[in-house]
Amino acid sequence: MVKVSNITKDYMVGKMVVNALRGVTMEIGSGEFLSIAGPSGSGKTTLLNLIGCLDKSSAGEIFIDNEPVSEKSKKELALLRRKKIGFVFQSFNLIPVLSAFENVSFPLSLLGVNDKELKERTMALLDEVGLGGLENRFPSELSGGQQQRVAIARALIKGPSLVLADEPTANLDSKTGSDILKLMENLNTKHKATFVFSTHDPMVMDFARRLILIHDGRIVDEKTMRRLK
Amino acid sequence: MKFLVSLAWKNLSRYKRRTVITMIAIAFGISMYIWIDGFLLGMEKESERNLLWYETGVAEIMEAGYWKDIAYFPLKDSFKVSPKLIKTIEDKGFSWTKRTAFISEMFDENGSLPVIVYGIDTKRDEEVFKLKETIVKGKYLEPNEYGVLVGEWLAEDLSIKVGDVVTVRTRTRLGAYQAVDLEVKGILNCPNPKVNKGTAFIPLSVADREMEMDGRVTEVALGLPEWTSQEARLIPLTKEIEKSFPLLVVKNWRDLAKDFVAVSEGKRGGTSVLLFLIFIIAAVGISNTMLMAVYERIREIGMMRAMGMKDSSIRLAFLLEAGGIGFLGSLIGVALGAFFTFFMVRYGLDYSGILGRMDIGYRVTGIFRAAWDIKAMIVAFFFGVIVSMLVAFIPAHRALKMEITECLRYQ
Numbered sequence: 001m002v003k004v005s006n007i008t009k010d011y012m013v014g015k016m017v018v019n020a021l022r023g024v025t026m027e028i029g030s031g032e033f034l035s036i037a038g039p040s041g042s043g044k045t046t047l048l049n050l051i052g053c054l055d056k057s058s059a060g061e062i063f064i065d066n067e068p069v070s071e072k073s074k075k076e077l078a079l080l081r082r083k084k085i086g087f088v089f090q091s092f093n094l095i096p097v098l099s100a101f102e103n104v105s106f107p108l109s110l111l112g113v114n115d116k117e118l119k120e121r122t123m124a125l126l127d128e129v130g131l132g133g134l135e136n137r138f139p140s141e142l143s144g145g146q147q148q149r150v151a152i153a154r155a156l157i158k159g160p161s162l163v164l165a166d167e168p169t170a171n172l173d174s175k176t177g178s179d180i181l182k183l184m185e186n187l188n189t190k191h192k193a194t195f196v197f198s199t200h201d202p203m204v205m206d207f208a209r210r211l212i213l214i215h216d217g218r219i220v221d222e223k224t225m226r227r228l229k
Numbered sequence: 230m231k232f233l234v235s236l237a238w239k240n241l242s243r244y245k246r247r248t249v250i251t252m253i254a255i256a257f258g259i260s261m262y263i264w265i266d267g268f269l270l271g272m273e274k275e276s277e278r279n280l281l282w283y284e285t286g287v288a289e290i291m292e293a294g295y296w297k298d299i300a301y302f303p304l305k306d307s308f309k310v311s312p313k314l315i316k317t318i319e320d321k322g323f324s325w326t327k328r329t330a331f332i333s334e335m336f337d338e339n340g341s342l343p344v345i346v347y348g349i350d351t352k353r354d355e356e357v358f359k360l361k362e363t364i365v366k367g368k369y370l371e372p373n374e375y376g377v378l379v380g381e382w383l384a385e386d387l388s389i390k391v392g393d394v395v396t397v398r399t400r401t402r403l404g405a406y407q408a409v410d411l412e413v414k415g416i417l418n419c420p421n422p423k424v425n426k427g428t429a430f431i432p433l434s435v436a437d438r439e440m441e442m443d444g445r446v447t448e449v450a451l452g453l454p455e456w457t458s459q460e461a462r463l464i465p466l467t468k469e470i471e472k473s474f475p476l477l478v479v480k481n482w483r484d485l486a487k488d489f490v491a492v493s494e495g496k497r498g499g500t501s502v503l504l505f506l507i508f509i510i511a512a513v514g515i516s517n518t519m520l521m522a523v524y525e526r527i528r529e530i531g532m533m534r535a536m537g538m539k540d541s542s543i544r545l546a547f548l549l550e551a552g553g554i555g556f557l558g559s560l561i562g563v564a565l566g567a568f569f570t571f572f573m574v575r576y577g578l579d580y581s582g583i584l585g586r587m588d589i590g591y592r593v594t595g596i597f598r599a600a601w602d603i604k605a606m607i608v609a610f611f612f613g614v615i616v617s618m619l620v621a622f623i624p625a626h627r628a629l630k631m632e633i634t635e636c637l638r639y640q
């Protein structure tokens with residue numbers, strides 16, 4: 001589904017070059033529940049941004065559904081993201097003037113889905129993430145955990161093949177965080193969407209079915225895990 | 230699109246205070262513009278009417294030589310009005326009256342003042358002018374009587390009243406010194422300050438005799454029942470007169486009231502300065518608001534772009550938001566402007582207490598009345614909306630030039 005082939009990413013900080021990624025090669029299969037883990041500054045966000053087509057790599061190539069990303073224009077990338085990729089962020093990034101319902105349905109509005117279908121799909125998914133009855137609340141009227149549920153629903157609503165979550169639980173307490181991870185796991189199985197999430201928290205890594213450890217811009221370890229329910 | 234409009238609307242109502250303040254700034258600018266424009270237009274229209282009714286008529290026919298030296302009232306360049314000239318005028322649908330104007334010094338026991346005296350045809354003058362209606366004391370002139378009508382301000386200055394006798398000293402057409410005693414028959418209060426301040430009227434026959442005019446007059450003033458197409462109707466008459474009477478010229482009221490035309494052209498310059506001021510008020514207000522709006526929402530913008538929203542849609546959403554503020558502000562501005570104008574058209578502003586007898590070029594006294602200038606209202610409205618939208622373009626553009634990852638990291 002996603003193939004990452006020897007990518008590097010350099011940032012210029014003043015006159016210094018920071019090698020955020022130093023040659024990362026990996027594959028993400030369809031339906032995976034994958035965690036990219038590593039300490040702060042190891043390059044997790046940089047990698048997720050590249051996979052999510054929000055940024056361009058300095059070298060190497062990323063293929064999404066076998067198509068090389070580097071050849072696409074900004075417009076084509078925007079279209080690709082609109083259709084195939086959902087994002088969840090550490091700080092939720094909901095649109096404060098929109099209600100929970102409107103935030104979740106935003107990607108459908110971008111795709112021009114008609115009102116009736118939009119309403120049905122949004123209400124169903126809100127129920128599924130446990131926010132039934134809260135659809136008219138605004139982000140400021142929701143707890144952190146509830147906001148992240150809205151964000152997850154927003155990422156999933158269009159039925160994307162890939163959901164990228166950058167430290168989705170870092171702003172939540174551990175109980176709420178594990179609830180969110182369980183929700184993501186459920187949705188991963190039910191919707192067959194690929195989930196990739198980053199973390200530096202060992203408790204969070206334990207939820208993953210496959211774990212890629214990065215350190216200083218390189219993959220240092222990779223393991224497949226069998227979780228006990 | 231519907232979705233963008235609703236997003237823009239929600240964002241617009243997000244910071245109510247800021248939106249309202251910006252709207253007030255725009256509304257203030259627009260309503261001021263409409264008000265002042267309507268006011269100036271009202272003065273211009275009224276001035277035009279007061280010129281036509283009391284000072285110049287629609288146009289005047291005179292000798293070319295007289296026109297050349299009109300500031301000196303050269304009586305030697307007077308002419309005899311032939312039946313052929315009158316037929317030409319009437320054939321073209323104009324009414325007419327003969328007048329003889331001369332400069333003089335008017336005396337009473339208290340002192341003297343320079344006065345322009347018009348010999349008027351007491352029977353025909355009303356065909357063109359409306360002096361009779363402005364008499365506030367005494368009565369109109371009888372033919373052949375040695376009487377005079379004076380403006381109220383002049384009467385005050387000379388402290389004369391109806392029944393007093395004044396002496397008018399001047400030189401006749403042939404250059405002889407002349408002094409004539411005249412009884413004040415009436416005092417007129419005319420909305421045209423020029424007439425009120427320094428003009429007197431005597432019967433044409435008296436002027437003819439005492440000024441040795443020998444049947445000549447200095448001008449024939451023309452009137453029209455309808456002023457709307459005066460320019461167009463003057464053209465054939467002017468052509469005809471230039472052809473058949475090579476010594477005569479036709480001068481319309483604009484030529485005759487150059488001082489007024491200069492003032493009203495100055496007004497046009499003034500309104501464009503005003504328009505520019507509105508532009509500044511609206512632009513500064515809205516640009517500040519939109520700048521804040523965009524920078525507060527950089528992360529949101531980053532999120533929307535990450536979700537695959539097109540840059541053009543995001544820009545459009547901001548333009549709509551600014552346009553919305555501009556629209557509401559302009560709407561309120563036009564409503565307020567129209568409200569003021571309504572009162573100014575209906576009741577006017579009595580400024581006689583403030584300005585007294587000031588003569589500022591406009592031929593109005595006592596009450597300023599506004600006039601409706603619908604075109605200016607429409608222009609001001611669209612101006613407000615479009616300027617608002619244009620101004621939002623810059624901050625939106627800057628945010629969209631940032632990388633998406635940068636937007637998402639923005640604090």
Ligand SMILES: Nc1ncnc2c1ncn2[C@@H]1O[C@H](COP(=O)(O)OP(=O)(O)OP(=O)(O)O)[C@@H](O)[C@H]1O
Pocket residue numbers: 011012013018019020038039040041042043044045046047200
């Ligand atoms: N825009 C940028 N400009 C310059 N340097 C950057 C930029 N973004 C990231 N870096 C650097 O690249 C390296 C990797 O950063 P990245 O944000 O990917 O790490 P991370 O693993 O997500 O860390 P954290 O757990 O703190 O979020 C770091 O050294 C960081 O300082």
Ligand SMILES: [Mg+2]
Pocket residue numbers: 044045046166
């Ligand atoms: Mg990070």
